[in-house]
Amino acid sequence: MPPTAAATPPAPGADPGARPGAEVPPEAVTPLLRGVEVLRRLTAAGGRMTVGELERATGLARATIDRITGTLARMGQVRISDRTVALAPRLLELGNAYLASVRLPDLLGGLADALADELDESVSLAVADGDGIRFVHQATRRRAMSVSFRIGDLLPAERTAPGVLFASAWDAPAWAAWAARRAADPLGAGFPAVPPGRSGAADLAERAAEAGTRGWAVDDQWVEPGLVALAVPVRGTDGRIDCVLSTVSHTSRHDADSLREALLPRLRGTAEAMERVLREAPEVPEVPGAGAADPEAAGADGATGAAGLAGWTSASKQELGREFVESLARGLTVVTAFGAGRAALPLTAVAEATGLARATARRALITLEHLGLVAAAGREFALTPRVLDLGFAPLSRTTLTRIAQPHLADLAERVGESTSLAVLVGDEVQYTGRVETSRIMNVHITIGTRFPAYPTSMGRVLLAGLPDAERAALLAGAAPRALTPYTVTGPAELSGLLDEVGRAGYALVDQELEEGLRSIAMPVRDAAGRAVAAVNVAMHASRRSREECESAVLPELAVAVARIEADLRVTERFARVPAY
Secondary structure: OOOHHHOOOOOOOOOOOOOOOOOOOOOOOHHHHHHHHHHHHHHHOOOEEEHHHHHHHHOOOHHHHHHHHHHHHHOOOEEEEOOEEEEOHHHHHHHHHHHHHHOHHHHHHHHHHHHHHHHOOEEEEEEEEOOEEEEEEEEOOOOOOOOOOOOOOEEEHHHOHHHHHHHOOOOHHHHHHHHHHHHHOOOOOOOOOOOOOOOOOOOHHHHHHHHHHHOOEEEEOOOOOOEEEEEEEEEOOOOOEEEEEEEEEEOOOOOHHHHHHHHHHHHHHHHHHHHHHHHHOOOOOOOOOOOOOOOOOOOOOOOOHHHHHHHHHHHHHHHHHHHOOHHHHHHHHHHOOOEOOEOEEEHHHHHHHHOOOHHHHHHHHHHHHHOOOEEEEOOEEEEOHHHHHOOHHHHHOOOHHHHHHHHHHHHHHHHOOEEEEEEEEOOEEEEEEEEOOOOOOOOOOOOOOEEEOOOOHHHHHHHHOOOHHHHHHHHHHHOOOOOOOOOOOOHHHHHHHHHHHHHHOOEEEEOOOOOOEEEEEEEEEOOOOOEEEEEEEEEEOOOOOHHHHHHHHHHHHHHHHHHHHHHHHHHOOOOOOOOO
């Protein structure tokens, strides 16, 4: 496994884009430079900006912003509504490519999660990113006062315990780069994940030397008052620090000394277990033809595989003309050529994975290297942690409701009826997302409303996904009763209906919850195939017959659910996605 510390991108505080002082290579792809700048500005702003704000922040012309954001929207990486541009979950494919390529979350995340459960404190894994540290895994405890760091957040080394450990291995050029960054940005404005401040810088060299000798570091409220952290290194097979394992607490529970005394042995034990995993982990074989994001899965109209990807970009260019920036789309696609078993690739492999000509792939890689997103070692290229700068932090801390909401709105617009998202809570469904249409006679339901599951379309698709014994127990506890003359309440009949719903993949409920109310629903499944939520379309029975619901509404509902599931799967690849 290639060590994550091998690729050292530019010092983060000095320049949000290219290496400080580095001239733009003549082969660089200008639209790709501009597109990455737009994505970084959106990320720094929390994931959402108006077109005018982007224009002012980047200095680009309005027409250029429109073409860039239009291309990103075509790729499914942003959404545009009322001149506001918002990052979309498909952008996470870029960060997922980096995280899959280094393998740390896949190999070590389970041990970090188990430690968080054991300690009842938040636990993180971080890698070096220039003279900063970047989180690649988070196991956060839910508390009234909890840590708000996200996967992808970048913090200055001098203000973190992991950073002190990484600094213990810096050479003279690394220390010089850190000093230059500190001189240019003394308050750390280039690190928006932490409050501005000067703490931790004066004695960093001394603390780093101590940490290197004793094998641990403590953060005693360097980030902000009340926050204490303890960190230990996790070393790869070459002896270098691959990542740092840390736990964070609050001074109401621990001070720096008690945190070390109470938790250091368990942290070290987990770090040793992680090092064994890294030593014993088998190499992931490269899958022939693997790599590169699938535009069809991203909601675009294209074929699968490298040839299909190249064809999709060409077709998009033909359809949209100059409004589609083909070189930007191709350049971002190069990032997704990397992944599990493809941590370091030569130019030829990148070109094959993306379906691009060698010359095109080479120019994209030169541009990405200039931006600090790719590092070259000999004839091979590898992604750097800086890829997580492209939207990962704001997009990874989300909920299923937020993921589904734009798709509910699209569905409501297409069918002209109210749409909802719900989850199963005991023997009831709870509404977690909703879009209502403007009608005189409408279905009015508020977020948080609960209904019995058995007489509702969303309840039935969720009940149908349960094991037989669990479903039977829920129905028995619910004691079904007739809410209208049409409500099915018999245990045998309900069980038969749920079996039929499971086979069909949808439920159509006609006036069983309330007379005049007809609805049709489908389950939303996660990557493991579990029904984690449901989406429905509800209407007055006079507007559409049962047959029209199945012939006209169901296909549109299926499209919306497929898009929600695709966004959910890319989001939950390395991040937890709560229901709401």
